[in-house]
Amino acid sequence: MVMLQNQNFSSCLPTNVQFGLDIVKNELPREIRLANKSRVFIATDAGLVKAGLIESITTNLTKNEIESVVFSEVEPNPQAETVMRGATLYNQESCDMIIAIGGGSSMDLAKAVGVVVSHSGHILDYRRGEKAVTNPIPLLFAIPTTVGTGSEVTAVAVVTDPTVGRKYVVAAPYLIPETAFIDPLMTATLPKHHVSATAIDALVHAIESYTSVRATPITDGLALQAIRMIKENLPASYANPNNLEARAQIHLASTIAGMSFGLAGLGLVHSCSHPMSAVYNVAHGVANAILLPHVVEYNLISNIKKYADIARIFQPELVLKDDQTTANELFGLLTSFTASVDIPKDFSYLGIEVTDDVIDRLANDAMDDKGTIPTNPRKVYKEDVVKIYSKVLPR
Numbered sequence: 001m002v003m004l005q006n007q008n009f010s011s012c013l014p015t016n017v018q019f020g021l022d023i024v025k026n027e028l029p030r031e032i033r034l035a036n037k038s039r040v041f042i043a044t045d046a047g048l049v050k051a052g053l054i055e056s057i058t059t060n061l062t063k064n065e066i067e068s069v070v071f072s073e074v075e076p077n078p079q080a081e082t083v084m085r086g087a088t089l090y091n092q093e094s095c096d097m098i099i100a101i102g103g104g105s106s107m108d109l110a111k112a113v114g115v116v117v118s119h120s121g122h123i124l125d126y127r128r129g130e131k132a133v134t135n136p137i138p139l140l141f142a143i144p145t146t147v148g149t150g151s152e153v154t155a156v157a158v159v160t161d162p163t164v165g166r167k168y169v170v171a172a173p174y175l176i177p178e179t180a181f182i183d184p185l186m187t188a189t190l191p192k193h194h195v196s197a198t199a200i201d202a203l204v205h206a207i208e209s210y211t212s213v214r215a216t217p218i219t220d221g222l223a224l225q226a227i228r229m230i231k232e233n234l235p236a237s238y239a240n241p242n243n244l245e246a247r248a249q250i251h252l253a254s255t256i257a258g259m260s261f262g263l264a265g266l267g268l269v270h271s272c273s274h275p276m277s278a279v280y281n282v283a284h285g286v287a288n289a290i291l292l293p294h295v296v297e298y299n300l301i302s303n304i305k306k307y308a309d310i311a312r313i314f315q316p317e318l319v320l321k322d323d324q325t326t327a328n329e330l331f332g333l334l335t336s337f338t339a340s341v342d343i344p345k346d347f348s349y350l351g352i353e354v355t356d357d358v359i360d361r362l363a364n365d366a367m368d369d370k371g372t373i374p375t376n377p378r379k380v381y382k383e384d385v386v387k388i389y390s391k392v393l394p395r
């Protein structure tokens, strides 16, 4: 029997990515008219309304005879009831499409509202696939104003149920935005520390999808390109926040990494970082950045060649060394890269009391991350997760 190097896969990247300065101003109205839509529901947060960004976009739409209804109640980690209120407004106002403007939370909410207005019942009915998303949602455009999440090209929405204190995933191909507008002007005012943490999140998306058990030659190409772009541009963007070119490359790299992990999945960095965010409120990008070198060190043995590829992006001279020697350098290369953008090396800055019980609970939560543990390149055991947490939670 003939053996193929890659197992069977199908690979669909349906989002039209529009990139460029002023692309929102110049292309958004045209795209809406092309789709024959005239009354858009905008999912956003109060901060962007206050900053005047939403008004500049809606004024431009009005000039082009497109009506807009602004729902600005999006909070960090959008709650199920907020989704339901958004859906009620969408229906009351007879909107005919949805635009998400903001960070991951706005995109989560927009996707979830899309599910509710095109299906019966409550958004929580659709958590973890309990009820299937069987119908197309309304036309969805995404305008990310932060970097990192990649949600503008992925099929996932995360909704919080505050009554049980849990986040739930609602995922289906219908949730993938039709068009994503990557306009560097949207991220120009982000603080540099925010950009460094979220750019490292995008770097983790790229590294984890490159080494995922579901990686394919298609996602490999996307992941490697995103890693190169972040390595080449993050230091410049951090050193000079007015460097719009470097900021633009980071913004685009984040979307490319999103395309990669949307297909290939993530791994143990995310499994371990989610509990740190849920329990200690650590920003997602910071938690990932601290965990990344340690998880890579753990995973190294699973795919020496691929980790060597990544190391050579950070230090091209390693092309002269063999794969094993090169891969062994990756821990140090990643540690100095995150340190160069002032990310702490461990969680000691939190000043928390770390006991065996604390680490045990975190490890249980990490092992329960059904979305990321199965795609990690190395089979994960709880005792290994305990060891990783013990390195980044010094006593």
Ligand SMILES: [Fe+2]
Pocket (backbone or CB within 6 Å): 149, 201, 202, 205, 270, 284, 288
């Ligand atoms: Fe992430």
